[in-house]
Amino acid sequence: MNDDIGQPALRPVRGVAHCAVAGFVLAGAAWAARAVWQIRLAAAGLPSSGPPDQGEGRHRPLTGLEDAYHVVSTLGDVATLLCAVTFLMWLSCVRDNARVLSGQAPRYAWPWVYAGWIVPVMNLWVPRGIVADVHHKSAPGKPLPRAVNVWWGLWLAGMLSGLGLMYSGSTDDVIRRAYTAVQFPLLVDAAVVGAAAAGAVVVRALTAVQQERADAARQHGEDVTARR
Template identity: 40%
Template sequence: MSGTRLRSPLLLGRTACALLGLVAVTDLLAIGAGYGVYRTADELAAGTGVGATLSPRAFRADHLYSVAGVLQTVTWLACGVVFVVWLHRVRVNAEVFRPDGHSKARAWVFAGWVVPLANFWFPRRVVLDVWDSSGPLGAPPRHGLVNLWWTLWLVSTGVGRLMADLYASAATGQEFRDAAVQMMAADAVDIAAAALAILLVVRLTRRQQERVLAGPVFVTALG
């Protein structure tokens, strides 16, 4: 492809891994805040009526949960931007290794995450194509890491959004407890997804470095 050249994904990969680590940290904070909601469920329910006020303990639990949610959102957005930029970098590199190895146009590296319905499988397909194109010549593809990461990502994002809605609409102590338990479970899954994403970034970046060293690849720029 005209204008396609190799560029090192190392710095972007390290930044993405650091931000993924921060995502996991904010998830841990959210689990702690969710436990606070669980413990004060009855007090939170008592404060949902007209003219009712939350007890200090319930107010603190609800406030910490809200703060944790904001931190999760901000960190997730920052991480998402860097991760997609890294993915674009390794996708361009993969086109140098194997120009005919990609079933989706380069624009789907970005659009695949936001287009409804397509966002359920297009990003995974993009990553799989990059993974296969960046591997050793003739080696059989192994997709276990990519598939497990993508499965956990779908579960954590889908369940997380649903549980946030359930928490917002909770009116009884049991509903608050149920929402808190399920939110904590979704955050735990998200931590696992973040850990697998770090492993994915590290391994895919390494695959491209090893592919360059193995050759033969025409390199116009790598740095």
């Protein structure tokens, strides 16, 4: 794809925006469910046999509550993946539309729409920069919605916490933390749930901006399909 050449027409955005919002709602609900199960684990207390991971490769049989948490955690991972896919579909769509509406190339080349989330250091600001660029090109002169910074701040809190979105440890380790210091996992869960809620607001806000520009252009007979 060549970022110097505008799209021949605006891409429909409402449908994919609805999917992205639904993805955020689903992910937020999944992480809220994790928090509920962590509270239940903390209330039940550490079994006399110790945590599930006994060390040196030894694991005891899981209790019913621990086994249920594994299921909840897996469903949460699936929900988070679906959220990521629908959000990236929406982001790609509004990025292309911003290029058509403004007649200007995006600030970041298209690979950063995906690579910006996984390249170390760059993932601290590139995704927010892409969203901000979409807004500035779609609504020149208008301030960036406050929800963008809220979403990004909570996302970073969940990502950099060591126990949240980018956590690579085992579910049994999370269970151990729930038994011994549940406050920290719950703070991480709250950050992720908050990020999901703010993300849904961001999607709705930027979608509305682009839809308003497109509707106004049609009313004034402006051609928004052939800008370069």
